Amino acid sequence: MKRRAGEREKELKKKKLLEQLGENRLPYMTPADADFHHLWKTKYSKLIFRKSDAVPEELHQMVQEGFLTLREHNCFFQDLVRIKEKDFITPVSRILIGKPGCTYKYLNTRLFTVPWPTEGYDIKYCSPQIHDACKALIRLNEYLHIEAIKALQGQNLPETKEIKDSTVTDREQNFGVSLQEKGSVSKDQSSSVPEDDYGSLKQRTSFNLTLLNYMDPLQMLYLKQEPYFGMGNMAVSWHHDENLVERSTVAVYSYSCEGPAMEGSNDQKLKGRDPAVWHVGLKVAWDIETPGLAIPLHQGDFYLMLDDLNMTHQHCVLAGFPPRFSSTHRVADCSRGTLDYIFGQCELALQNLQTDPDSRALSLKSLETAVIKQVEEIHNEVEFEWxxxxxxxxxxxxxxxxxxxxxxxxxxxxxxxxxxxxSLVLSEVRKKERIGEQRNEAISCFLIALTERQKLRQVWAARKRSVDLSGDAEGRERRPRLSFTSAWPPSERCQSQAAENLPEDQKPECHPFWTDEDCNMPLPYDLEDIIADLQNLVQWVE
Structure with missing residues (x-):
């Protein structure tokens, strides 16, 4: 509900902003503009940019070879995401690489990390080259972590003054570069942060995964136009990055496959940004007073979005002509997004299941409403979030x-x-000898979880529906309701029109799924009849 409310709020803000603009466009600046650096320092100072010559050549070579290896092995995939109840295929192809067991969710789609080589984990890659590519991204991750700490210290935020991290010095020496900050960035007026309000500097720069992106604009039939400033073709629309630890840094390494003919068109008298060159665009969120920025990105450049910049500002990616890779390193909020977390939830739920030592029959330890609620919510989480x-x-x-x-x-x-x-809960609440008030409370709680499960199964795999006006087994009148027929598929998300355009090995699978003939499953896939019976039971008890 909160996510939907947030999406609606964004749409209203976007609509209002476009209405205010009408046919006009907001101003924006590039490095060619005289006031560009003043605007950057006063309104965008938490964006730190480094040109490729600031990065060790050895690291460039490792990472760029890794990008090309992953492309050669067809490891970049267009995601099927859901926006406002509709499915879309992203124009950018992606792969998530990071700590084993981590996930990252955006636009209602959860990505699962291809684990980078990690001590204590047995990870078998499909080729040694993929192993090397993932290893290169760990090196880049460590380097960007160091750079992020230095940049935050340079911002003079209150919580950075006491930070002393010896690992920075140790790791920096591995890359053979000094700790001396290159250049200076003036402090933004909004940089004052209460020292005790947020986590440590290290926690907010310890990237646990990277989302790699790849796109060849010349292979795209259509790219959206930037709507507010007239910046041209967008590869990624204006957005805040989702699912991150609060005030954590986002680090982006860019590699556009430029050749002699793709180095831009500086000889042309162009107003605004060069359309041949990739750019990152920034703007103050929902603001029509502050000009935007469009910063060119070349081979090996990287930038950092520090502190609360991702919350107060929005960014987009403006497409150039050549193909481009990027590695976007994040501190993903994995509080509910790791294998350790979900296995812990499963263990918690299964504590309520016991086995008779003699008959081996299964039963529930507790039928308390709070226990039923907790177990069924975990059940839904495992099925639909994992x-x-x-x-x-x-x-x-x-x-x-x-x-x-x-x-x-x-x-x-x-x-x-x-x-x-x-199924055991269902058997218990149907027993007539249970006390009325306790039974009614248990059924009502149980119904909420089952109704949510049925609704979500319809989203993932809906069937043709018909109206059923019949009574139940005990002759009580049943309200008109929708029930599924046996016509499988089609499905909603799993066989949407957008999904049909994906390669065969990337097309969604509706799993788990079973039919009524599957004797190994204790309950039907379609819960509509069970829900209707429970609704009638609640009325009967009352």
Missing amino acids: LRQFWFQGKRYLKCTDWWLNPMAKLEEFWRKMEIMT
Whole structure:
């Protein structure tokens, strides 16, 4: 609900801004403008930019070879995302690489990291070259972590004054560059941050994953035009990055495959940004007074968005002519997005399941409403935030590694036990000997979780529906309701029109899915009849 409310608020703000503009366009500046640096220092000082010569050549070579390797192995994928209840394929192709077991969710799609080589984890890559590419991105990650700490210290934020991190010096020496800050950036007026309000400097710069992007604009049939400033073709629309630790840094390394004919068109008398060159665009969020920025990006340049810049400002990526890779390093908020977290949730739920030592029959330890609610919510989380999200992306991850298959199989085993637990709750609440008020409370709580499950299954895999006006097994009158027929598919997200355009091995799979003939499942996939019966039971008890 909060996400939908946020999306509606953004749409209203966007609509209002466009109405204010009418046919006009807001001003923006590039480095060619006389007031560009003054604007940057006064309104965008938490954006730090470094040209490629600031990065060790050895690191450039490793990372750029890694990009090309991943492209050669077809490891970049267009994501199927959902915006305002509609599915879209992203124009940019992506791959998420990072700590084993981490995920990153954006636009209602959860991406699963291709794990970079990590001590203590057995990670089998599909080729040694993919291993080397992932290893190169760890090196880049470490380098950008160091640069982010230095940049934050240069901002003179209150919480940076006491930070002493010896690991910075140690790692910096590995790359053979000094700790001396290159250039200076004046402090933004909004830089004053209460020292105790946020996490440590190190936590907000310890990137746990990187989202790699690739796009060849000349292969795109259509690119959206930037709507506010008239900056030209956009590869990525205006946005704030989602699902990040608050006030954490975002670091972006850019590699556009420029050749002699692609170095820009400085000889042309162009007003505004050079359309041949990739740019990052920035603007103050929902502001029509402050001019925007368009900063050119060349091979090996990188930039940092520090502190609260991602919250107070928006950014976009403006397409040039050549193909471009980027590696966007983030401190993703993984409080609910790691395997450790979801396995812990499963263990918590399964504590309520017990096995008779003699008969091996399964039963529930507790039928307290709070326990039922907790278990069924975890059940929904495992099914819709993990299992369905993973298989929704087809078999794309097998292009790089099979690492995720074992943990997902384990999660599915836990989920099947939770299906049994749901059937056990259902049997208990249907017993007439249960006390009326307690029974009614348990049914009402149970209904909320099952109704949510049914609604989400319809989103992921909807069937043709018909109206049922019949009564129930005990002759009580049943309200008109929609029920599913046996016509499978089509489905919503898994077989949307957008999904049809994906390659065969990337097309969504509706999993888990079963039919009524599957005797291994304790409950039907379609819960509509069960929900209707429980609704009638609540009325009957009352």
